[in-house]
Amino acid sequence: MCVNMDVDEARRVIEALIFASTRPIRAEEIAQVIGFDAETTTALIHQLKSEYDSMRRGIQVIEVAGGYQMATRPELAPYIEKVERTPKGQGLSRAALETLAVIAYKQPITRGEIEALRGVRVDAVLATLLERGLIREVGRKETLGRPILYGTTPEFLRYFGMKSLSELPELKMPGRSNTQPQSG
């Protein structure tokens, strides 16, 4: 691996790395490969991102789940779906989205706590969210019965196109301090 590359070469390598990666690749990983410091690497990645944007390419560089990834633009989805044989998965139900919102903001949280907030049983919804990899068990609450605690996954961030949980919009709690999502 060449660590003494010039900036032009580094740009090309960055593009290739992001393209080749099947998961969001972190700036530090790229920095390690090209031998540049993290700050310069991030600047170069953002330069590449802007180039794709300014040229209105069909591909964009997205920042998601703590890394960078190549992705198509949403408006081109109908064309991709003409050749893509895998059916587009169903979106989440309203109940699943609401449960997910509670988990995202209140994590780690037990099933009982979610149910107390939502007023309805959530076992089926939790099973769906677990199956789709959007939430996971993150531990047990040290209380009677040691109930399972749930939290969101990196897949949750990818699914909603977020860099991190800090991108969750601030909750508008009337009459009290706003709830900030916990990091994780």
Next chain:
Amino acid sequence: MLMNLRKPQRGTGGVAGSELMDLLSRLEAREVDILEVSISDIAGRILDQAAIQLGHDIDIDSLSELLVTLSELMQLKVRKLLPPDAPTAPGDVSSIVLPQNCPEEGTGTYVDVDGEDGDHSEELLDRLMQYRVFKDAAAELERREEIWRNVYTRAGLAGPGPAGSEGMHPRAYPQAPDAGKGDGVLSKDVLLQLLDELREVLDADPEEALRHIPFEDMSIEDKMEEVMAQVEKKGVTTFRDLFSPYSTRLEIIATFLAILELIRLMKLNVSQEERFGKIIISKA
């Protein structure tokens, strides 16, 4: 005075749902009193909408949640209506003292309850408010979902890894050559393809013609060793080639389980030359 509620339109959680959310905001802002709200009217409208939607794509979850919220509003209203010293024993009505000018639904003045009941009302209202806030948050997530469902990435067929670090967007554009990333986890697509091929192996099983099944003693561990030996000898092989044409049904199953176990242990890699192509097995 009854609230002037809007006429129902489409959607179970739609208009009646947003009407309810609107009502919760107004209750919190104290722009409206719970005693001015006709809960039966709202419930009626929600049920009317549900009836219209019957036979269509009815969202039972949303509907039931709306009704739960309504019942909590009703509880809130009841607490406001009842005097603070209401009897606790069921059926004991002798001590009920109706407040003066006990209001009928939506009219008159209400009894402002203090103490424990008042706290409980606040608690209820607080919970209802939180419910509304999370409904808003869910709407925001839905908006993001709508955008990101239309974004395709180059994620491979490999599913999310044990730490969730590796994986595909649920609607990712699958890439055939990366069927297995060597993380010991198979995606649903690859697994289905493996099962298809297993079915073909089983269908070609000569044992079908046999009239009795001999007792066989074999372990998955032994099969794992055999499979590894085969893969090491051949370097790269196909899934089908790992099954001897003379295998019994039990042997086929044992071999299949051994392959799965070796993939899980990251001793074998799984790949495809093209989508829906043959499953290729190599040493990890």
